[in-house]
Amino acid sequence: MDGHRITAFRECEAALRNRDLKQALYDAGKVVMDEVLLTLHGEEHNARRTVEVRVFRRNFFNYYEKEVFPRTLAETIAPFVEAGGGDLLKLGYRLTVNLTSDFAGIDRPARTAEESEHLIAITKKLSEGATMVHSTRDHAELNAEVLAVLADFRESYFLPSLGRRRALLEERRADRITDADLPRDVLMTLVAGNDELNLGEEQLLREIAFYMQAGAHSTANSVVHALWEILEWARDDAARWARLEDPIFVQRCVHESLRLHPASPEAWRTATCPMHVPGAGEVAQRERIELDLFLANRDRSIFGETADLFDPDRELPATVLRSGLAFGIGLHTCLGRELDGGWLPSLAPIPRRRNWASWR
Numbered sequence: 001m002d003g004h005r006i007t008a009f010r011e012c013e014a015a016l017r018n019r020d021l022k023q024a025l026y027d028a029g030k031v032v033m034d035e036v037l038l039t040l041h042g043e044e045h046n047a048r049r050t051v052e053v054r055v056f057r058r059n060f061f062n063y064y065e066k067e068v069f070p071r072t073l074a075e076t077i078a079p080f081v082e083a084g085g086g087d088l089l090k091l092g093y094r095l096t097v098n099l100t101s102d103f104a105g106i107d108r109p110a111r112t113a114e115e116s117e118h119l120i121a122i123t124k125k126l127s128e129g130a131t132m133v134h135s136t137r138d139h140a141e142l143n144a145e146v147l148a149v150l151a152d153f154r155e156s157y158f159l160p161s162l163g164r165r166r167a168l169l170e171e172r173r174a175d176r177i178t179d180a181d182l183p184r185d186v187l188m189t190l191v192a193g194n195d196e197l198n199l200g201e202e203q204l205l206r207e208i209a210f211y212m213q214a215g216a217h218s219t220a221n222s223v224v225h226a227l228w229e230i231l232e233w234a235r236d237d238a239a240r241w242a243r244l245e246d247p248i249f250v251q252r253c254v255h256e257s258l259r260l261h262p263a264s265p266e267a268w269r270t271a272t273c274p275m276h277v278p279g280a281g282e283v284a285q286r287e288r289i290e291l292d293l294f295l296a297n298r299d300r301s302i303f304g305e306t307a308d309l310f311d312p313d314r315e316l317p318a319t320v321l322r323s324g325l326a327f328g329i330g331l332h333t334c335l336g337r338e339l340d341g342g343w344l345p346s347l348a349p350i351p352r353r354r355n356w357a358s359w360r
């Protein structure tokens with residue numbers, strides 16, 4: 001390692017919020033990540049993010065939870081139910097690739113298992129490209145594979161989806177349709193907001209390709225971790241199974257699992273100027289700082305002596321999320337956080353262990 005490494009929770013949190021530290025993890029993965037939201041900095045990042053968060057307007061979560069999600073879940077799970085079972089990782093990938101396509105703005109005209117498998121293969125290769133920094137493979141060879149897959153994605157899915165949205169925008173501008181007739185997704189939002197951003201077609205392609213891999217890969221793996229942790233925790237304890245009937249409690253379990261198994265176990269930043277960074281000391285301009293989010297999420301000074309264990313009843317400082325830094329924080333906070341982790345309930349805290357008997 002040729003930089004600094006920070007492992008304490010509060011120091012990682014402060015570094016993620018520091019506006020003078022710039023994204024650095026994806027420099028080797030430019031084939032997918034060049035000038036996408038996660039790698040932009042300063043004003044450019046702010047302008048892009050301001051447009052993209054518009055996708056969450058107009059009762060967005062209600063629409064996704066009540067309309068998009070049930071339909072996609074029913075369609076995706078049907079072949080597994082018919083077959084009498086299946087592999088959870090496979091189901092997780094199909095489900096998340098379909099949902100991420102819907103959110104990113106990639107139309108799935110066939111809506112079949114084969115189409116999902118094609119999109120999964122594309123998404124896995126895009127992920128390999130984005131995280132090239134960790135790859136032990138020959139980078140030039142991998143780069144060529146990613147470019148080929150990107151071309152397939154472009155022709156098979158991106159261009160038709162883009163064309164449909166551009167046509168819809170023209171219809172909207174001519175007042176032949178209303179806002180309610182427009183799809184609620186990132187690509188539509190970018191097409192509608194492109195007067196402000198001026199993104200070329202290649203930039204749009206990479207942005208949507210980035211969303212595909214950012215949304216699908218992390219979620220599919222998190223599904224498996226969460227189910228494993230929940231099953232291990234509940235085992236054959238009837239009282240614990242009864243608690244799992246409460247969706248708010250299940251959400252707590254998922255957040256606790258995300259804390260233990262962050263999909264991005266580390267974040268990298270470089271200093272845009274000389275500065276003092278708590279946990280790293282004096283840092284020169286262009287020096288790299290690695291933030292170990294895996295260890296930060298198990299910091300005993302925050303999560304207690306049992307930080308390495310799955311405990312959905314753990315007590316936390318009021319300023320710490322149950323998922324820790326799994327979704328990042330600050331400038332680049334995950335835009336899919338509520339989509340994946342749900343809104344945080346503003347309910348009274350769940351009673352502690354000793355009170356279980358009274359509300360079972």
Ligand code: HEM
Pocket residue numbers: 016023037038039049100103104211214215216218219222258262263264267268325326327328329331332333334335336337339340
């Ligand atoms: C378990 C699921 C997920 C996890 C653990 C996760 C984690 C993260 C993390 C740690 C970051 C910040 C990285 C950094 O600061 O360097 C991030 C950024 C981002 N995530 Fe997620 N993510 C998840 C799902 C999703 C989904 C479903 C979407 C959308 C479909 C999404 C979209 C984004 C975007 C757009 C950013 C960049 C935000 C920005 O740079 O302003 N993520 N995610």
